[in-house]
Amino acid sequence: MNTLLTITPETTVGDIAAHIPLATGVFSRHKMDYCCGGNRPLTEACERAGADLETVQKEIAALERNEDALSLTSAPLGELCDHIESLHHSYLKEAMPAIWDMMKKVLNAHGENHPEYVELHQTVGLLFNELHNHLQKEEEILFPMIRRLAAGEATDPNGLGCMTPEAPMQVMEAEHENAGQALRRMRELTSDYTVPENACTTLTALIKSLEECESDIHNHIHKENNILHPRVRELLG
Ligand SMILES: [Fe+2]
Ligand SMILES: [Fe+2]
Structure with a gap:
């Protein structure tokens, strides 16, 4: 798994959460399912939760990619x-x-x-x-x-x-x-x-x-x- 991830509306929420653990906080806030529904593209996950795609993308982009994310995908x-x-x-x-x-x-x-x-x-x-x-x-x-x-x-x-x-x-x-x-x-x-x-x-x-x-x-x-x-x-x- 690559630790650098370019997020597009088609990136799955599971992938985003795997690379940027703090993104799970954004998903929870918007009531988006990122665990069992982890294989859905961001755009679809937003739609299902009634969340605004652009806002969610901005919030994720603002997060720091912390060390934890790297260790979970490579430990x-x-x-x-x-x-x-x-x-x-x-x-x-x-x-x-x-x-x-x-x-x-x-x-x-x-x-x-x-x-x-x-x-x-x-x-x-x-x-x-x-x-x-x-x-x-x-x-x-x-x-x-x-x-x-x-x-x-x-x-x-x-x-x-x-x-x-x-x-x-x-x-x-x-x-x-x-x-x-x-x-x-x-x-x-x-x-x-x-x-x-x-x-x-x-x-x-x-x-x-x-x-x-x-x-x-x-x-x-x-x-x-x-x-x-x-x-x-x-x-x-
Ligand atoms: Fe378990
Ligand atoms: Fe389990």
Whole structure:
């Protein structure tokens, strides 16, 4: 992957985010999907989100291309897996139980008068359950395969029948898509993570934590879908 990128309306949002991580902030602000919809050209992504192409392009151009962008696209693949695990997997393992506790409290206190919290509780529960299994599959199956591939070793030393990371990557991408849908529903159910007037401390903390969680998951999926997986495919040829 080239670290210098000329951005045109046809450049995909995934490519832009891969080269300029700070661009993810611009995309989030304009509610543009850059993780699961990362393969869409900038112009199409703007259109879908109702964002102005020229404004978005200007905002991206104004960003500094920081060092992080260079290291993610050129660091050894094993290090990229380590980075994702230590930053995003660890974050989720800490955040999910804490958020779930708050979610249960909010449901008990306000669920009767707010049917939206009943659905939010269900949506968050399903998402966290899926994410828990998803992280485990990446840590136990996909990432070890990628580390072996990058080291030039056999990817399937135990004869599990999965010869390359391609099939597990496709499964992970389908699961990312499901997570993206759950996040969109969570955003709707919380009216774009708006804290209601007179909200109690737990509800306020829950909404803020869910918004932070969304942003971390978007960034996490982006790194896997748009940086890690394409780099593995490049290596597979
Ligand atoms: Fe992951
Ligand atoms: Fe993932």
